[in-house]
Amino acid sequence: MTARYMDIAGELRDAIVRGEYAVGAQLPSEAELAVRFSASRGTVRQAVAVLATEGLVGSRQGARRIVLGRERSQSFAELNSFAQWARAMGYRVSGQVLEQRRLGASVTEAARLALQPGDPVLAVLRLRSLDGEPAMLERTVYAGWIAPAVERIAHDCESITQALFESVGLVFAYGEHLIDAVAAGVQDAQLLAVRRGSPLLRQRRVTTTHDGRPVEWSDDRYRAGSVTFSIRNSVDANPLVRQMGDLRPSP
Amino acid sequence: MTARYMDIAGELRDAIVRGEYAVGAQLPSEAELAVRFSASRGTVRQAVAVLATEGLVGSRQGARRIVLGRERSQSFAELNSFAQWARAMGYRVSGQVLEQRRLGASVTEAARLALQPGDPVLAVLRLRSLDGEPAMLERTVYAGWIAPAVERIAHDCESITQALFESVGLVFAYGEHLIDAVAAGVQDAQLLAVRRGSPLLRQRRVTTTHDGRPVEWSDDRYRAGSVTFSIRNSVDANPLVRQMGDLRPSP
DNA sequence: CAGTGGTCTAGACCACTAG
DNA sequence: TAGTGGTCTAGACCACTGG
Numbered sequence: 001m002t003a004r005y006m007d008i009a010g011e012l013r014d015a016i017v018r019g020e021y022a023v024g025a026q027l028p029s030e031a032e033l034a035v036r037f038s039a040s041r042g043t044v045r046q047a048v049a050v051l052a053t054e055g056l057v058g059s060r061q062g063a064r065r066i067v068l069g070r071e072r073s074q075s076f077a078e079l080n081s082f083a084q085w086a087r088a089m090g091y092r093v094s095g096q097v098l099e100q101r102r103l104g105a106s107v108t109e110a111a112r113l114a115l116q117p118g119d120p121v122l123a124v125l126r127l128r129s130l131d132g133e134p135a136m137l138e139r140t141v142y143a144g145w146i147a148p149a150v151e152r153i154a155h156d157c158e159s160i161t162q163a164l165f166e167s168v169g170l171v172f173a174y175g176e177h178l179i180d181a182v183a184a185g186v187q188d189a190q191l192l193a194v195r196r197g198s199p200l201l202r203q204r205r206v207t208t209t210h211d212g213r214p215v216e217w218s219d220d221r222y223r224a225g226s227v228t229f230s231i232r233n234s235v236d237a238n239p240l241v242r243q244m245g246d247l248r249p250s251p
Numbered sequence: 252m253t254a255r256y257m258d259i260a261g262e263l264r265d266a267i268v269r270g271e272y273a274v275g276a277q278l279p280s281e282a283e284l285a286v287r288f289s290a291s292r293g294t295v296r297q298a299v300a301v302l303a304t305e306g307l308v309g310s311r312q313g314a315r316r317i318v319l320g321r322e323r324s325q326s327f328a329e330l331n332s333f334a335q336w337a338r339a340m341g342y343r344v345s346g347q348v349l350e351q352r353r354l355g356a357s358v359t360e361a362a363r364l365a366l367q368p369g370d371p372v373l374a375v376l377r378l379r380s381l382d383g384e385p386a387m388l389e390r391t392v393y394a395g396w397i398a399p400a401v402e403r404i405a406h407d408c409e410s411i412t413q414a415l416f417e418s419v420g421l422v423f424a425y426g427e428h429l430i431d432a433v434a435a436g437v438q439d440a441q442l443l444a445v446r447r448g449s450p451l452l453r454q455r456r457v458t459t460t461h462d463g464r465p466v467e468w469s470d471d472r473y474r475a476g477s478v479t480f481s482i483r484n485s486v487d488a489n490p491l492v493r494q495m496g497d498l499r500p501s502p
Numbered sequence: 503c504a505g506t507g508g509t510c511t512a513g514a515c516c517a518c519t520a521g
Numbered sequence: 522t523a524g525t526g527g528t529c530t531a532g533a534c535c536a537c538t539g540g
Binding site: 069080176180182198200201202213227229 | 274275306309311314317318319320330331424425426427428429430431432433434448449450451452453459461462463464473475476478479480481482483484485
C-alpha cells in the first residue's frame with residue numbers, strides 16, 4: 001500500500017520523463033492537480049515536494065512550478081550501497097574480498113565508530129567491479145559487534161548491505177560521506193590497474209543504524225572515469241538569496 | 252519576517268548544537284513540541300523536516316526522532332557559489348581572471364547552454380584562492396546574453412554570483428553538478444602549483460535562472476586536499492528498504 | 503488585479519515501535 | 522497497548538508573480 005502522494009508524484013514524474021511536460025515548461029497549479037487527482041492541496045504539495053527533492057521541478061512563490069530536467073539526479077539515499085547504486089545505473093556489479101582480519105581499533109577508527117582505541121574491529125579489503133572491470137577499492141572497518149555476521153558473508157557477495165539485512169536484519173539507515181580526490185598508492189595502483197599517483201575519487205563514510213550506532217567506517221577509492229557523482233540543487237531557502245535581497249537597490 | 256517553522260527549526264538546531272540534545276538522544280515528540288512552541292503539529296513537522304534535510308536528525312515511523320549529528324552537513328544550496336561556500340567554511344577567499352574572450356560555442360557548450368553551435372559565448376579562466384593559496388581553477392563559458400554584464404565585473408571580484416545579482420538582478424537559481432576526479436593537465440599544474448598528472452577534484456556544472464534558462468557551463472578543478480564535499484543522508488523512502496522488506500523472512 | 507505558491511491550523515485515521 | 526510519526530483533509534490568510 002503506497003501513499004497517495006507517492007502515486008501522484010509517480011504519475012507526474014512519468015509525465016515529465018515522457019516529455020509530456022517539456023524542460024522549462026510549467027506544471028499545472030496545485031489547485032488543478034488537486035482536482036485532477038481528487039486529493040487535497042496538502043497531498044499534492046507533498047507529491048511535488050518529492051519531485052523537487054529529486055531535482056525534477058523548481059518552484060518560487062507566486063509563479064507556477066517549472067520542469068528543470070527529465071532525469072532524477074543521483075539520490076544520496078543510494079550512497080550507502082555500492083551494489084544498489086551500480087544496479088540502478090545499469091551496471092553488472094561484482095565484488096571480491098581480498099583480505100579480512102580482526103584487529104584493534106586505531107584512534108581514528110575508534111573515534112569514527114564511537115569505540116575505544118584497541119576495541120576489536122574487523123578490517124576488510126574488497127575489490128568491486130562494474131561490468132567486470134575493477135572500479136573501486138573498499139577498505140572497511142566494521143565495529144566488533146557486527147563482525148561475526150560480516151565474516152559469514154560469501155567473499156564474492158554482491159551486496160553487503162543486503163546480505164547483512166537478510167542475515168541479521170541490520171539496516172544501514174544513515175550515512176555521513178566525505179568526498180575528495182587522492183593519488184593512487186602502491187596497493188591502489190596494483191589492484192585497480194592504474195599507474196601509481198594517478199587520480200582516484202575517494203569517498204569516506206560512516207554508516208549507522210536507525211538508532212545512530214556506527215556500523216562501519218570505510219575508505220572507498222574509485223578509478224577515475226569509472227563513476228561520477230551527480231547532483232541537482234536549488235537556491236530555495238538559501239541564505240545567499242536573503243543576504244542578496246537585503247542588498248538589492250530599493251525601487 | 253521569517254516563517255514560524257523556521258524559528259522553531261532554529262531553536263531546535265541551536266539546542267542540538269549546544270549539546271542540549273546529545274548525538275543519539277531522542278527529540279521530544281511532535282505533540283510536546285507543538286505545545287512548547289504554541290504551534291500546530293503540521294508546523295512542528297515542517298520544522299523538524301528542515302533539520303532532517305540538514306542531516307541533524309533522523310526519523311522512523313513509530314519511534315521518536317533521534318539526533319544524528321551536531322553539524323549541518325554541507326548544503327548543496329551553497330554549491331552554486333564558490334565564494335559563499337568558502338566564506339561559510341571560514342576561508343578568506345579571492346579570485347583573479349586570467350583570460351577572458353568571446354568566441355563561438357562548441358557543440359558540447361551549445362548543448363549544455365541550450366544554444367546553437369557557433370552562437371556567441373564568453374569564455375573565462377579564473378583562478379580562485381583560499382587564504383591566499385591557489386585552490387581552484389575555473390573554466391567557465393557564459394551564454395552570450397549575460398556576457399556584457401560579466402565583462403563589466405572587476406577581474407579580482409570575490410563573488411561573481413553576488414556581482415551579477417547586484418548589477419543586473421540575475422539569480423543563479425538552479426544548478427546541476429557532476430563530480431569526479433581527473434589528472435592535472437599542463438595548464439592546471441602550472442596555475443595550481445601541482446605536478447602534472449596529480450589528482451584534482453573536478454566539479455562540472457550548469458547553472459540556470461529561475462525559469463530554467465542556462466547561464467553558465469563551468470569546469471572547476473580543485474587541488475587535492477583543498478576541499479572536501481560532505482554529505483549526510485538517510486535511507487528514508489529508499490527503494491532498497493522496500494525491496495529488502497519484500498525479502499524479509501516471514502514471522 | 504487575479505492567480506499561485508508559502509504558511510498555518512485543527513482534527514482525523516493509520517502503521518509502526520517499544521515496553 | 523499506549524505512544525509516536527506518517528498520511529490526509531478542508532479551510533484560511535498572506536506574499537509574491539505576472540499580465
